[in-house]
Amino acid sequence: AMKGIKKHWFKHDFYTCNDQKMQRLDFKYPVIGYGIFFKVVELLYQNNGKLEYDLDFIAFAISYDKDVINSVLNDFNLFTIQDEVLYNKRVLESIKEITEKSEKARASANRRYGN
Secondary structure, three states, X not given: OOHXXXXXXXXXXXXXXXXXXXXXXXXXXXXHHHHHHHHHHHHHHHOOOEEEOOHHHHHHHHOOOHHHHHHHHHOOOOOEEEOOEEEOHHHHHHHHHHHHHHHHHHHHHHHHHOO
């Protein structure tokens, strides 16, 4: 049931809960930091919220400098890397919400149309 996620815009209040982290990111990497952050978030959405922590691949996918990407992923407490898997709690929560909503919607459509 993950097809719907690509079409969903993640909420742009996405990082108000982490304002200070984002400010530190922007201070160290003006503009670029945000770009990398949101591109990684998009990659996570496209991969059900988890990504193999393969820096070469991520740098290739984002087409930017590997050291900067490594720093964005590791130095600002914005992402979690565990057992070579990269994720972000907020993304996982949001995907769960989206999935639950679309399943509820499907269930009520099925009731309505008697499928």
